[in-house]
Amino acid sequence: MDRKIPEHIAIIMDGNGRWAKSRGLARVEGHKRGADTLEFVLRQSVSFGVKYLTVYAFSTENWKRPKTEVSALMNLFSKYLDNKKDELKEQDIRLVVSGTEEGVSKKLLKKIKETEDYLSDCNTLTFNIAFNYGGRKEITDGINKLLAEGRTSITEDEFQNYLYQPDIPDPELVIRTSGEFRISNFLLWEIAYSEFYITNTYWPDFDKNEYEKAIEWFNNRERRFGGVDAK
Template sequence: MTENIPNHVGIILDGNRRWAKAQGLPTLDGHRRGMEVFKDVSLAAFDRGVSFVSAYIFSTENWKRAEEEVSYLMGLVVKAVEKHLDTYHEAGIRLVHIGSREQLDKKVLDAIDRSVEKTKANTRGTLALCFNYGGHQEIVDAVQQLIDHGETMVSKETLSRAMYAPDVPPCDLIIRTSGEQRLSGFMLWRSEYAELKFVGKHWPDFTVADLDAALQDFARRDRRVGK
């Protein structure tokens, strides 16, 4: 693996439902499979030297989906935290939440808070769970926070400090699966100079080998970053 490793890799986990349909399975099975794949891929990313991994798990737009699916996704987050929290903790990974706490029920918030509290001292890497997240909403909430604190002058620096989990740096590489070629509001504030990698596979079919290919592609790119 090359030494030119991105500091922050963002992943848009797209295609769970389409994968399930193609397999003749219920939609919910696609989400379940996708969560297991994410655990393996995220841990592999940290093994390869990535310091920050962020995952677009549930957007503010996803509330428009069928009530059964939304309810299942909420429960899946709780189950995934309970199942994999010790694995991430033992690997030295800190978990943070990026997103709005509004609308989330107590069980989900408790699971998120428990994972954040347990892993807060870990330093090997940071996993940012983008849950109930929207890029526009993040910026709106940051501006509102500054207003509430009496700020009269807004700068890039003050706005950055008001973002969700402000210590999570800009993305260097964003991977999106399922063939879609857009960000869908993911990491709007942190994607200014991100390299984009679009993969045709649905997320449940994504492998560690696909991650390695994306990292190798990133290493070959000439990043000018505004120069």
């Protein structure tokens, strides 16, 4: 039987800080190494044939971290957009960024929009960066949109249109690194029937072998969506 590749994979990239601490490095060095891992995973996803990749880059709760770390993460994201947009274009990767604009500088918001526009005609893979993102915030933003339209009731299928990325299908596989068993306010609506793969590996050490293991694990799952075993 041919191996099934999930159409949409979502990743909670956890463990950058602990990876750095275990090596006596500053936390920001872990984030820099994590950015290198993300670049590899993005290329590997294209190679596998994944159509949508969503990564949890910065949550609405991450503003609680030390200001120096938050500033470093903002700068890292800004530099990523500057340095990688042409490479993404060459790989035919469309970029979308999901999250709230609250708290983000106008300069960075402008750069995000320009990069999204620059890559809007790419279609081999859609790369969705959850940045300044919270699952509860996404749902309440959607509710406020429909209330502003005067809606008093709505179906589940209709509510999909009020999410940040209504055209992206729900993830089939969610990968979380560093061994933590938490959703952490990530894609709360979209992951209702996703399969969860947890690895103890810190994100900076997530390599091809780890990615292959996650895909293999997914292939051994029987997805019933609330139904019963067909056997």
